[in-house]
Amino acid sequence: MAIIEVVDLVKTYDRKVAVDGVSFTVDEGEIFGILGPNGAGKTTTVECVEGLRTPDGGTIRVDGLDPRRDRAELRTRLGAQLQQSELPDRIRVGEALDLYASFYRDPADWRELLARLGLADRAKTEYRKLSGGQKQRVSIALALIGKPKVAVLDELTTGLDPQARRDTWSLVEQIRDAGVTVVLVTHFMEEAERLCDRIAVIDAGKLVAVDTPAGLVSRVDGEQRVRFRPTAPLDVRLLEELPEVSGVEKHGPQLVVTGTGNLLHAVTSVLARNQIVAADLRIEQAGLDDAFIRLTGRALTEQQTC
Numbered sequence: 001m002a003i004i005e006v007v008d009l010v011k012t013y014d015r016k017v018a019v020d021g022v023s024f025t026v027d028e029g030e031i032f033g034i035l036g037p038n039g040a041g042k043t044t045t046v047e048c049v050e051g052l053r054t055p056d057g058g059t060i061r062v063d064g065l066d067p068r069r070d071r072a073e074l075r076t077r078l079g080a081q082l083q084q085s086e087l088p089d090r091i092r093v094g095e096a097l098d099l100y101a102s103f104y105r106d107p108a109d110w111r112e113l114l115a116r117l118g119l120a121d122r123a124k125t126e127y128r129k130l131s132g133g134q135k136q137r138v139s140i141a142l143a144l145i146g147k148p149k150v151a152v153l154d155e156l157t158t159g160l161d162p163q164a165r166r167d168t169w170s171l172v173e174q175i176r177d178a179g180v181t182v183v184l185v186t187h188f189m190e191e192a193e194r195l196c197d198r199i200a201v202i203d204a205g206k207l208v209a210v211d212t213p214a215g216l217v218s219r220v221d222g223e224q225r226v227r228f229r230p231t232a233p234l235d236v237r238l239l240e241e242l243p244e245v246s247g248v249e250k251h252g253p254q255l256v257v258t259g260t261g262n263l264l265h266a267v268t269s270v271l272a273r274n275q276i277v278a279a280d281l282r283i284e285q286a287g288l289d290d291a292f293i294r295l296t297g298r299a300l301t302e303q304q305t306c
């Protein structure tokens with residue numbers, strides 16, 4: 001059953017159309033990803049869902065509520081993660097949670113919440129003394145303090161090291177397993193693929209696709225990449241002429257051949273005929289990043305991948 005319904009959402013800043021007719025539904029109990037490059041309109045979309053911005057067009061329902069009209073009631077059902085900078089440096093973790101708990105009629109037990117998030121021994125620690133990963137966990141605790149049905153987590157793992165990022169992913173899964181619907185805004189491909197039940201791909205304000213990670217990948221299924229280092233000079237046109245091959249790229253001494261069908265056999269036959277050995281040979285199947293390129297016409301930039 002859908003807990004969030006967004007229909008034809010439009011949001012414009014001055015003359016810039018940030019969100020341009022976006023529609024999707026989020027089912028109760030799922031982790032729903034919103035994936036796209038910087039400036040795609042992801043944050044604007046979720047801020048409209050949270051009732052923080054007024055849409056210029058379209059309708060939104062969250063658990064049957066209109067986020068603008070029913071803002072007070074929405075706060076008890078939807079928890080949003082705070083940006084790190086929104087807490088004072090010197091506040092103690094326990095004080096922050098106590099304060100936020102006081103905003104709700106029936107808050108969660110924050111000590112229990114801290115224990116669940118692995119922060120039981122940090123209640124008396126000043127916020128500024130926490131590591132990046134611990135600050136993120138505090139922001140998750142604050143999003144959950146009102147016992148929401150939906151938690152919106154925006155760029156949750158940006159700035160975290162790989163271990164802290166993986167720890168945070170397990171937390172998000174625990175939140176979903178406890179029955180909370182999670183909306184996860186991200187520009188990390190690996191995060192979306194690993195965590196999300198379904199993903200909305202947004203690019204330049206428009207919804208490009210909504211599907212499961214496997215469903216998105218199946219759109220480019222059959223595509224493979226063969227990587228190797230030829231042990232002698234090779235005329236790449238010999239590979240480009242093969243019907244199985246759709247592209248050949250040179251990365252330093254390495255060749256990356258993209259194609260379909262029996263690509264490996266076709267490539268190695270050409271090499272054998274020319275008495276060339278393929279050193280460091282690797283075969284890769286298409287993944288979510290290939291699907292993203294197919295859908296948007298470009299890759300997320302290097303620093304945006306995990």
Ligand SMILES: Nc1ncnc2c1ncn2[C@@H]1O[C@H](COP(=O)(O)OP(=O)(O)OP(=O)(O)O)[C@@H](O)[C@H]1O
Nearest residue numbers: 013016018036037038039040041042043044045187
């Ligand atoms: N308050 C604002 N005033 C004017 N323009 C804005 C404002 N907020 C966002 N924008 C613009 O709207 C577009 C969408 O921004 P938004 O923050 O929603 O994208 P995003 O996908 O969340 O990007 P990021 O990953 O960088 O946060 C961008 O071009 C951005 O510059």
